[in-house]
Amino acid sequence: MFRITLAQINPMVGDMQGNLALMREAAAKAAAEGARMVVFPELSLTGYYPGDLLDEEGFLDAVDAALAEALAATRATPGLHWVIGAPLRRSGPGKAIENALLVLQDGEERLRYAKQLLPTYNIFDERRHFEPGPDVARVLRIDDVRIGFLICEDGWNDDGADYAVNPFLRLADAAPDLVVSINASPSHVGKREQRHQLFAAAARRNGLPLLYVNQVGGQDQLVFDGASFAVTPEEGVVFEARRFVPDTVTIGFAAGRFLDAQGRAPAKPPVEGLARMAFYHQQIVLGLSDYARRCGFRRAVVGSSGGIDSALTLALAAEALGPENVVGITMPSRFSSSGSVDDSVALCEALGVQLLTHPIREIVAEFERGFAAATGVAAQGLTLENLQARVRGTILMEYSNAHGHLLLTTGNKSEISVGYCTLYGDTNGGLGLIGDLYKTEVFALAREVNEAAGRVLIPLAIIDKEPSAELAPGQRDTDSLPPYPVLDDILKLLIEGRRLGAEEWAEAHARVAALRATPEGEALVARIHKLVARNEYKRRQAPPILRLRPRAFGSGRQMPIAARHVF
Structure with a gap:
């Protein structure tokens, strides 16, 4: 049985020494449990997301030094492959950095893969700093298992709707036995279920089992919920790590199936996650x-x-x-x-x-x-x-x-x-x-x-x-505003729209449509839209807000202050 450790750690942006300490601890646990591979999240060396720290003088030098320390640290766990994420320098035209995955073992680099799909929507702005990796699949054989690698967004385009390139399809052509995806996937309501549905469909469509390792912890407005998981083409999600806490857990893999420490099928997680509140x-x-x-x-x-x-x-x-x-x-x-x-x-x-x-x-x-x-x-x-x-x-x-x-x-x-x-x-x-x-x-x-x-x-x-x-x-409050149930339905459609869950959207849409059927209701909706637009200048000066929903104020909703809005 091939053993893999999911190292769902809580790194801090810029704290490379602290992040290395978390890696060493998880790797030691993995080695003690007989794992052949320990997998860390996306950009685990620096934490996600460094932003313009990547442009600061000396930052990439510190990354180089930390990477050298990580290489040296792998010698303390003979035979164990460390899968880490880091921003790495690159040559050639385009941006000077790539968002990379490295496989390190016994002081040597065994594999390097650069993220191909760089999100620039909602809270993400990776193309600001990184150059996309080449459209190639990277596969590494360890013992008798061929393992292919992806980085977060690379696995989110299997239906081909958002990008011209589909790294998952390219990887499927290489026919690995197992796909490992490292991730820094921020949490919002419904996100866990969205991940499960998307990757279960991708695994089924491509006939590939997949291990998804996610970051945990809060970073500025974002919260990462962990909830790393394993998925097979036949059964969907068959294993899930703990949510909202660090979790280092070793699972087995054999003949396309994931197994617990005793070689049995792990307990399947519930389809529905936490209740919304x-x-x-x-x-x-x-x-x-x-x-x-x-x-x-x-x-x-x-x-x-x-x-x-x-x-x-x-x-x-x-x-x-x-x-x-x-x-x-x-x-x-x-x-x-x-x-x-x-x-x-x-x-x-x-x-x-x-x-x-x-x-x-x-x-x-x-x-x-x-x-x-x-x-x-x-x-x-x-x-x-x-x-x-x-x-x-x-x-x-x-x-x-x-x-x-x-x-x-x-x-x-x-x-x-x-x-x-x-x-x-x-x-x-x-x-x-x-x-x-x-x-x-x-x-x-x-x-x-x-x-x-x-x-x-x-x-x-x-x-x-x-x-x-x-x-x-x-x-x-009702002296200045409509009753909050009415106001909230109007705001949900305006601010989040189709990003809402299907049920929440349908309910809000039906209630607002009924409201707009009267002249008074139409006027109220228009007034609320104007108030939202007029007060962008206040939100621009407000403190950061913890993100809970698909579209939060802050980096997830970038609107001009001085503009003519069409309602």
Whole structure:
């Protein structure tokens, strides 16, 4: 039986020494378990994605040095083949770097393959830095097994719809016994099932078993969920590694079948993955914990308004970082209800989070007096509402500066879409946890957090109350916006469209079509479209947002600020 170790590691971009340490640890485990090959993710030496670090002076020299160390490290595991990913220099016309896969053994390079399909859609921009590899298949014989290799996107074009080249078809012509694909495939809702369907179809069409090894961990806005898997032409997905955690596991391969350590068929994973809210929950917690760790933060601070958005952000932060490392600050104004302050107290007590109180009534009044004296105009309406938000944002940044906490912004996707937020106020912060959740999803995830905890962490009074910014007397969100279920359907179609899952698209499309059947509904849809376009300038200045859905704000949706939009 040919043994292969899937090294689903959590590398950090640029930390080549740290990434090498993870590789050495996984390789040692593989060698101890009798593996002949250990497979690491795409660009595992540098982490995915280095971006313009690839252009920085000295970066490729550091890659060369780390690669030399990796070669030397393979001598400590005699006979074990290391499959790693790295950016490598190349010669000839075009870009000077390629996204490469290397097979190293006993201090020597046994095989090199350059990624052919370089994605430039959604969050990806690999053609910015890399030159595509030649249209050739690379196969290596180890013992009596012929192994072909692919890198991530190379396996996503088997239907030939997106690129003129199909590396999978070329590899099938070479007739390997097994295909190994190394990947850095970011996670979003539905992505696991999409991978399974696509690669099961490709394996069946080409008659080739395949091993898919993915990265895990958070990197800026992206979260990689791991969930590496094995697929056969006859049975589809027959094995899956753990999700959202590093996992180094050895499996067997013989006669076109994958086997467990005892030589038996492994337990097949369920067709359906996590429920949607459980998925959001795990993805956000991993994304925040890695973002904070990699940026050097141990603690976080959140403005606690007593509303659902800040409550959910506090609960997720407490889970990711530990409640002792999270601070909430409530900043009541003359428009704040006593219930909101009481709800903040109950929330933080349930979470075990410290809550500080910093009233802003007098601060805002002083600003009002100064503004009126200087301009002869009273601060009122939107000016006064935004003033309160900016005072709160300044206090939160003051605390962050004084104590070194990461400030988490609390805006959701619905509000960010239409600009229902204040620049330099509630948009202040270093990371947004729920900025890719529509408001209706925020409520659902809050309930899931309570259910997962087995007790009420987020008080039902917060979940059930009518949303309000509390910046004016009697203010409610519906004074400015349609009900959130209506707004969210309009936004889903506008922002994500056909990227939505089939069921979600059909539901949103049917409801919006019914809305547009009336003049009032058509006018509402047009108004929302204009609000989304008009507020691009706010989103451009907002903190990064953890990506949860197929199309998130940030690098995944690049829109001009100054443009004429056709609705």
